[in-house]
Amino acid sequence: MFSVESLSGFDGLARQLPRWTYSHRSHERTEWKGINQKNSYSVMSASSTKRVAVLEGDGIGPEIMSVTLTVLEEVSRYYDFLLKFEKAPFGGAAIDEVGDPFPPETQKLCLESDSVLLACIGGYKWDNLPRKQRPETGLLGLRKTLQLFANLRPAKVFDRLMDASSLKPEVLKGVDLVVVRELTGDVYFGEPKGISFQNSKRIGYNNMIYSEDEVERIGRVAFEVARLRNRRLCSVDKSNVLDVSQLWREVIVSLSKEYPDVELSHMYVDNAAMQLIRNPRQFDTIVTGNLFGDILSDEASMLVGSLGMLPSASLGNPNSPGVFEPVHGSAPDIAGQDKANPLACILSAAMMLKYQFQLNEASIAMERAVHRVLEKGYRTSDIMSSGKTLVGCKEMGEKVLEQLQLIQSSKFQTAGIPK
Numbered sequence: 001m002f003s004v005e006s007l008s009g010f011d012g013l014a015r016q017l018p019r020w021t022y023s024h025r026s027h028e029r030t031e032w033k034g035i036n037q038k039n040s041y042s043v044m045s046a047s048s049t050k051r052v053a054v055l056e057g058d059g060i061g062p063e064i065m066s067v068t069l070t071v072l073e074e075v076s077r078y079y080d081f082l083l084k085f086e087k088a089p090f091g092g093a094a095i096d097e098v099g100d101p102f103p104p105e106t107q108k109l110c111l112e113s114d115s116v117l118l119a120c121i122g123g124y125k126w127d128n129l130p131r132k133q134r135p136e137t138g139l140l141g142l143r144k145t146l147q148l149f150a151n152l153r154p155a156k157v158f159d160r161l162m163d164a165s166s167l168k169p170e171v172l173k174g175v176d177l178v179v180v181r182e183l184t185g186d187v188y189f190g191e192p193k194g195i196s197f198q199n200s201k202r203i204g205y206n207n208m209i210y211s212e213d214e215v216e217r218i219g220r221v222a223f224e225v226a227r228l229r230n231r232r233l234c235s236v237d238k239s240n241v242l243d244v245s246q247l248w249r250e251v252i253v254s255l256s257k258e259y260p261d262v263e264l265s266h267m268y269v270d271n272a273a274m275q276l277i278r279n280p281r282q283f284d285t286i287v288t289g290n291l292f293g294d295i296l297s298d299e300a301s302m303l304v305g306s307l308g309m310l311p312s313a314s315l316g317n318p319n320s321p322g323v324f325e326p327v328h329g330s331a332p333d334i335a336g337q338d339k340a341n342p343l344a345c346i347l348s349a350a351m352m353l354k355y356q357f358q359l360n361e362a363s364i365a366m367e368r369a370v371h372r373v374l375e376k377g378y379r380t381s382d383i384m385s386s387g388k389t390l391v392g393c394k395e396m397g398e399k400v401l402e403q404l405q406l407i408q409s410s411k412f413q414t415a416g417i418p419k
């Protein structure tokens with residue numbers, strides 16, 4: 001259960017939110033303007049090296065992480081900060097190595113680090129292990145250990161990528177939403193759970209549980225995020241059927257009195273799944289529970305064009321490291337083939353720079369480099385369409401590096417802000 005004290009940690013999180021949400025809402029030019037106006041460039045001095053725990057995990061994890069670290073190294077040279085990457089076994093790789101998906105050494109490293117960068121975990125090989133030994137259990141353990149209750153999953157459509165989606169351009173144009181997913185409660189963690197016998201037949205059960213404090217805590221994050229965007233918050237639940245959702249809605253309604261400037265609406269999750277496809281522009285900020293958020297964010301990835309494009313930030317107590325990870329999984333079907341799209345992982349690293357380290361300029365340069373690579377027509381196979389240039393995971397990383405270099409040189413030429 002969460003105490004009132006744990007809610008106070010939100011102040012620190014709220015301090016981090018403006019920088020990030022601002023960027024994801026705005027067009028690139030206004031981002032620069034906004035940050036410039038506030039004169040809030042943050043450059044970390046070389047003496048303050050930040051420790052980043054690097055969890056490559058499984059499947060395509062090592063491939064996308066390798067590319068992401070190269071991009072981070074380059075950007076740190078340009079923007080004069082030092083990151084110390086420390087790799088640790090996690091997920092299936094850790095099961096193979098030491099028989100535990102989240103071994104104590106990895107836990108220790110994560111807790112002692114300033115931030116955690118995660119690729120993805122899981123795979124067929126570990127699918128039949130007892131639950132405690134599964135890679136996914138390691139991921140849930142990481143989130144719980146670091147108390148990462150707020151998972152922000154932005155889905156912003158890139159104009160140049162609209163042909164990668166299965167939806168029509170007129171439905172997609174201008175879509176810019178964020179799913180604020182509660183991450184440490186719900187049916188994922190509710191007790192009791194398990195498989196047991198009833199009348200000599202097996203039954204399986206999990207419990208969807210939320211306390212008022214948990215709902216209030218994620219609700220506050222969502223209202224703050226909405227406040228920094230277009231001030232529209234849609235709370236997604238299943239309160240027509242579930243008691244836990246009824247409580248969820250009551251708490252959100254009561255909290256809304258503190259945010260009169262945010263327009264609150266409610267939607268049942270089944271309708272929300274449909275509305276996301278019918279008219280995604282109606283959404284600005286969505287707040288929802290762990291399970292609904294998991295499903296809706298994968299759905300939202302197809303607005304952008306691919307799961308390989310969606311980054312995320314998992315945040316909690318500001319004194320603990322956040323975890324920055326793509327929304328997608330280990331994609332075992334394409335692992336080891338240099339086919340994976342590394343952009344979600346690169347964009348997650350950009351979120352880390354902005355959120356965890358307030359390195360806004362460097363973060364925006366990374367995002368801009370990704371935009372430019374897409375503008376130039378480079379595509380991994382998941383976002384490929386006719387007339388574009390197919391590249392592999394590694395080459396996509398090289399293209400991002402090239403664009404970073406161009407951004408850096410134009411910065412010197414204009415003595416400041418790259419156009």
Ligand SMILES: NC(=O)c1ccc[n+]([C@@H]2O[C@H](COP(=O)([O-])OP(=O)(O)OC[C@H]3O[C@@H](n4cnc5c(N)ncnc54)[C@H](O)[C@@H]3O)[C@@H](O)[C@H]2O)c1
Nearest residue numbers: 120121122123307308327328329330331333334340341382
């Ligand atoms: N956060 C995580 O680490 C995470 C998230 C989701 C699933 N998983 C795990 O991943 C494993 C596979 O699950 P799944 O297949 O349901 O989901 P998945 O996200 O791994 O893959 C779904 C589909 O999207 C494609 N895809 C995903 N990421 C891609 C990328 N970066 N580039 C190109 N294509 C990409 C895959 O090839 C696949 O066709 C399972 O073990 C699951 O538990 C882990």
Ligand SMILES: CC(C)[C@H](C(=O)O)[C@@H](O)C(=O)O
Nearest residue numbers: 122136137139140294327329
């Ligand atoms: C792998 C699994 C535990 C995880 C989740 O359900 O949260 C994944 O789907 C995600 O979206 O990060």
Ligand SMILES: [Mg+2]
Nearest residue numbers: 294295298327
């Ligand atoms: Mg998921």
